[in-house]
Amino acid sequence: MSKLADTGVVLAGVRKSFASLDVIHGIDLEIAEGSFVVFVGPSGCGKSTLLRMIAGLEEVTDGEIEIKGRNVTDLDPSERGIAMVFQSYALYPHMSVRENLAFGLKMARTAAAEIEARVKAASAILKIDHLLDRRPGQLSGGQRQRVAIGRAIVRKPDVFLFDEPLSNLDAELRVSMRIEIARLHRELGNTMIYVTHDQTEAMTLADKIVVLRDGRIEQAGTPRDVYENPANVFVAGFIGSPR
Ligand code: ADP
Numbered sequence: 001m002s003k004l005a006d007t008g009v010v011l012a013g014v015r016k017s018f019a020s021l022d023v024i025h026g027i028d029l030e031i032a033e034g035s036f037v038v039f040v041g042p043s044g045c046g047k048s049t050l051l052r053m054i055a056g057l058e059e060v061t062d063g064e065i066e067i068k069g070r071n072v073t074d075l076d077p078s079e080r081g082i083a084m085v086f087q088s089y090a091l092y093p094h095m096s097v098r099e100n101l102a103f104g105l106k107m108a109r110t111a112a113a114e115i116e117a118r119v120k121a122a123s124a125i126l127k128i129d130h131l132l133d134r135r136p137g138q139l140s141g142g143q144r145q146r147v148a149i150g151r152a153i154v155r156k157p158d159v160f161l162f163d164e165p166l167s168n169l170d171a172e173l174r175v176s177m178r179i180e181i182a183r184l185h186r187e188l189g190n191t192m193i194y195v196t197h198d199q200t201e202a203m204t205l206a207d208k209i210v211v212l213r214d215g216r217i218e219q220a221g222t223p224r225d226v227y228e229n230p231a232n233v234f235v236a237g238f239i240g241s242p243r
C-alpha cells in the first residue's frame with residue numbers, strides 16, 4: 001500500500017465477505033489524526049463490520065489498514081493502539097466503578113501507581129470521581145455509559161472507536177452524552193471514529209461524515225458539504241429524513 005499518511009487511520013481497498021455474502025466492497029478512506037469521523041448509514045449497511053475491522057475484531061477479506069503509519073492489518077486488537085466503546089457497555093456488576101476502570105490495565109500488568117493515576121485522570125475528565133466506590137447497579141444509564149467510556153480512556157489509545165454508544169439511552173440523555181463526547185474530543189484531541197444510524201449525532205459530532213450504503217461509501221465530506229451538496233438522492237434522503 002502506498003503510504004498515504006504517517007498519522008491518523010488509512011483504509012486501502014478494504015473488503016469483507018462472510019462466506020459468500022459480500023458486506024464491504026472495497027473502502028478507501030483517509031482519516032486525519034485528531035479528527036472526529038462518523039460512519040453513518042441505514043441498519044445493515046456495514047458500519048459495525050467496518051469499525052470491527054479497524055479494531056481487529058474482524059479479519060479483513062482484502063485490503064489494508066494503517067494506524068499512525070503502521071500497517072495493523074494482521075495485528076491483534078491489543079496491539080493496535082485503539083479502544084472501543086460499544087452500545088451494550090457490559091460493566092462487571094460485582095466490581096466497583098474503580099475496579100471496572102482498573103480491570104483491563106491490571107490484566108495488562110500495568111503498575112499499580114500508574115493504574116491509580118489513570119483512573120483518577122479519567123474519572124476527573126468524565127466527572128465520575130464521586131462514583132468510584134459504587135457498583136454499576138447503583139448508577140444511572142448515563143453514569144454507566146461514562147464508566148464505559150472511562151474504561152476506554154484509561155487505556156490511552158491513539159484512536160477511539162465508538163459503535164452506537166448512545167443507542168440504549170433515552171432521547172434526553174442522548175443529547176447530553178453527545179455534548180459530553182464532543183467535549184471529550186476537544187479535551188483529549190484523539191482521533192475518534194464513531195458509528196451511528198442517527199443523522200443528528202452525525203451532523204453535530206463529525207468533522208467528516210462518511211455515508212455508507214450496502215458496504216460502499218456514497219459520500220464523504222464535512223457535515224456542511226454533505227448537507228448542502230448531497231452526492232445523490234440516497235444521501236439527500238438519508239441526511240434529510242426525520243429521525
Ligand atoms: P450495521 O452496523 O451498519 O447495521 P453490520 O456491519 O452489522 O451493519 O452488518 C452488515 C451486514 O453484514 C449485514 O447484512 C449483516 O447481516 C452481515 N453480518 C454482520 N456480521 C456478520 C457475521 N458475523 N456473519 C454473517 N453476516 C454478518
Ligand code: MG
Nearest residue numbers: 047048049163
Ligand atoms: Mg451496527
